Structure formats: C-alpha cells, structure tokens
Amino acid sequence: MPFSWDLSLLHQINTAWSHPVLDWLMPALSAIEAWLPLIIVAVLITAWRGGKRARVMLLCAGIAVALGDGVISNTLKKTIGRVRPRDARADVIIRDLGHGSPAFMRLFEKPVVKPSEPNGATHGKSFPSSHTVNLFAVATVIACFYRRAGMVMYLLAAAVAYSRIYCGAHWPSDIPPSMALGILVGLALVGVARRTIRGV
Template sequence: METLLSNLLHWDESLFHLLNGVWTHPVLDEVMPWWRDKKTWIPLYAVLAGFAIYRFRLRGLYFILGVVLTVGVADTVSSKVMKPTFERLRPCNNTELPFEVEQRGGCGGGYSFTSSHATNHLAIAWFIALTLGATYKWLRWPLVLWAISIAYGQVYVGVHYPLDVLVGGCIGSLIGWGLSSAFNASPKLNLQNVNV
C-alpha cells in the first residue's frame, strides 16, 4: 500500500511538472493568474444573480441561496476537512521537489489537498447546470468546462498538484449534484416548473 501511494504521488508530481513547467505558453502565463482569480468572476455572479431574480422572482432568490449553500458546503469539506486531514504542502511551498516550480502569482497559505478552487467551482457549475441548466440547456457544458479550466489553472500557476484538483473536482461535482437533486425535488424550488 505504501508503494502504491508513493508511486501515485510520484506520478502526480511528474504530471504537475509537465503542466506547470513544460506544456506552457506565454499567453497562458498571462491569462491563467487572472482567469483563476475568484474576483475575476464577480461580474458573472452578479449578472447570474440578477437574471435569476428577474426571471424567476422568489424562486430566483432561492436559487441564489442554493448556490451560496453549495459553495459553503464545498468550501467547508475542502478547507476544513480535507486539507487539515492530509496536510499536503502546496507545490510552490515544497522545497523537496526535484524541479523548480514556475510560480505565476502568489503561492497562498495553507495546504494543497484538495484544491478549494476546484471543489467550489465544480460544485457551483454542476449545481447551476442541473437547476438553471434544466431550463436553459445550452448553459450546462460551458459551465462545466469553465470550472474545469479554473481547476487546470490552479496547476498551471503552481499552487496545486493535478491530484488536488482531480479529487477536489470530483468532490465538488458530487456536492453540486447532491444539492441540485435536493433543490429540484421541491416543486416550490424547481426552476423547470416556471414557464419560460
């Protein structure tokens, strides 16, 4: 079991080196620090919230509360449960790696496993895709691809390993799916029950 874990971590570090230090491009060097910054997406969240309230009135407000709950659960699981349990150093803080980490932006404090960005964004994407996206089906895959690109950005800028974002993304996806299922199960909340 110890050998399996050691091999998995070695594979993870090797893939990190490829994504962070080899398979790079000057355009991505400039774009990714901005793209993965949560402040970049505040206008998108504001437009989405405004649209939900305009289109669905009280149900739109419940939808926004559902998104907030989804982020709260996802962030708690990643930041308060996973990171303190595993205490894995971020690659940008790990001085024992056999290669230099390309840091594109700040390193951040705390631990690496799991990526809260990946957990939170995949949770948001799936919650919205399976609630609002049930009415506006064209939203589904762009939302999921958007969240995956942010998760990838975490590796590219040097703050997380691929396994951090993969596991975080899976956990976030499960949270988004679970909470959207609960939301959709209520006739008073389900956005499909509203005539578009």
C-alpha cells in the same frame, strides 16, 4: 510526497507547456475575486429575470459554495495538510496576477512569473482544491436546472482547475477528487431542493 506521475505531470503543465498568453490567462482564471463585480451583476440579473427556477438555482449554488468551501474543503485541508507544490519544491514556477486595487484592476497588470523559493512557510494547503470544489459544485447545480448553461460552466470549471496546476498552487492528483467532491455537493443540494420546494 507526490507520486512520480504526479510530479511529472506537474512539471509538464507548470513548466513545459507554458506560454506568455497562458501566464496571464491562467492566473486570471484563478483570481475569482477579480471577477467578483461581474459575478454579482450576473447573479442579480439572473435573480431578477429568471423567475423562481433561477432563484432556487442561485440559492443552491450559494449554499454549495458555502458548504464546499467553508466546511468540506476547509476541514479536509486542515485534516490532510498537504503542502502546495510551490511551497514544497524549488523547481515550480509561481504565476499570479500583478497587484492592483480594487481586485479587478489586477486583470490589467503585468502577471508575476517567478521560481518558487521554499523556506518552510506555507500559503494554504493543497488538498482539496477549493476553486475546483466550488466551481464544479456550481456547474453541477446549474446543469441540473439549465443543461446547456451547465455544460459551459463545466468547461470553465475545468479550465480553472487546470489553472491551479499551471500556477503551481496544486498537484495534479488534487484535482480529480476535488471535482468529484464538487459534483457530489451540487447533486446533493439539488436533490434536497427538489424534495422541499415545489415547481423546480
């Protein structure tokens, strides 16, 4: 069961503070798969032009996502089993991008905005937020190597974390611990890298 403040803040973000522009922007931020072509291009350019330091950073970021998403988030989701707001309550608004193929074409479709209809089925688990863990881990890795770029990435990570509440996928209380997990994963991997790889 959510805390009273948790439920109140969810309703504020998910319902009261809504806007048609945010109804597209927030799902767009959440749909990381839609941005995958751009992410791949950015990674390839960084690996090509950035030198050893940038390539070590990319290695740390990749391991951070694999560890944060595949091990930590997956294990905690299965262990804790917290139900998502949109699967638990009928007063939550579900927001998502429209259907499209390939995935980036979803960015050009009309967003889906509809009330939740809980029927006992679940679509993933709520805690932790994998999006938040992954992006804060990556932001931490980047900040350890390139401070200014890392600060920009932290802002993006925070926006994505907010979008998960706005879209009805997570409770507000899921987010701070997920941020902390991501930061810890990022710091740990950079620490290991600096102890094992010279010149970074």
